[in-house]
Amino acid sequence: MDLRIMTEPQQGASYDTQLTLARTAESLGFSGYFRSDHFLTMSGDGMPGPTDAWVTLAGLARETSTIRLGTMVTAATFRLPGVLAIQVAQVDQMSGGRVELGLGAGWFEAEHTAYGIPFPTARMARLEEQLAIVTGLLATPVGAKFSYAGKYFQLTDSPALPKPVQDPVPIIIGGKGPSRTPALAATYATEFNVPFASLDAVTAQFDRVRAAAGDRELIYSAAVTTCIGKDDAEVARRAAAIGRDVDEVKADGVAGTPAEAVDKLAKYAEAGASRMYLQILDMSDLDHLELIASEVARQLG
Numbered sequence: 001m002d003l004r005i006m007t008e009p010q011q012g013a014s015y016d017t018q019l020t021l022a023r024t025a026e027s028l029g030f031s032g033y034f035r036s037d038h039f040l041t042m043s044g045d046g047m048p049g050p051t052d053a054w055v056t057l058a059g060l061a062r063e064t065s066t067i068r069l070g071t072m073v074t075a076a077t078f079r080l081p082g083v084l085a086i087q088v089a090q091v092d093q094m095s096g097g098r099v100e101l102g103l104g105a106g107w108f109e110a111e112h113t114a115y116g117i118p119f120p121t122a123r124m125a126r127l128e129e130q131l132a133i134v135t136g137l138l139a140t141p142v143g144a145k146f147s148y149a150g151k152y153f154q155l156t157d158s159p160a161l162p163k164p165v166q167d168p169v170p171i172i173i174g175g176k177g178p179s180r181t182p183a184l185a186a187t188y189a190t191e192f193n194v195p196f197a198s199l200d201a202v203t204a205q206f207d208r209v210r211a212a213a214g215d216r217e218l219i220y221s222a223a224v225t226t227c228i229g230k231d232d233a234e235v236a237r238r239a240a241a242i243g244r245d246v247d248e249v250k251a252d253g254v255a256g257t258p259a260e261a262v263d264k265l266a267k268y269a270e271a272g273a274s275r276m277y278l279q280i281l282d283m284s285d286l287d288h289l290e291l292i293a294s295e296v297a298r299q300l301g
Contacts (some may be wrong), residue, residue: 004032040111061095073102097165104200258295
């Protein structure tokens, strides 16, 4: 199973904190470092304040060498699709072809209000147009033009530059919606992700996406809050550090000893997940990553 690290910097993490964690994840053999795309904390004071996802990834692109980098997921409300395509292509160049774009509709109205970002209606319909535009711009051959006439976005004779290193750039779509989300994944996604859900919910959503995708092959993944310790006392300490209850994390995430974690991750594999995003909420706890790499990842092959 492919293991990646996923973080929530809006809860309180500087660029340097993220860089240290990304470099540690890279050195320990995790395949990816992914971060959320939020501008407002959901709890606590969020100090020292938010960091922009794509500015951060641009920095990490130049200060790492092998680990995959991406968003889980970029809020479509934050960026016009043409601008986002330029950002993705540029950071892909800066990383030597290691970028993956997770793109979602956006949901956290409070952060829009806090920073003067419009929070439109019909966000799923807008997301569909943005996916068509971003993938279309990235795929347009050099020298050709790209135009799009939608209800919400219009592009005329775009040169569709710059071009990314990868062709195509992997696109991650996720969510729990029963109909529109599977349809979008079947049309645009390289990978489908179910975030923070029970095993039963993950299995059911995977089945919906497979039915929508037909013969089109996708990578199936899940994101889980993660709290692992060498013994029960260390698990309890790590859960307390992130303000979570151990049993709560065990229910819909991965918590407990390494043996318990391996068993839970194997169940996600049985559900069809070949990749897992381990949400690490205490970004200063590098020992946590080292334990996962040495005692969990090693057993998963």
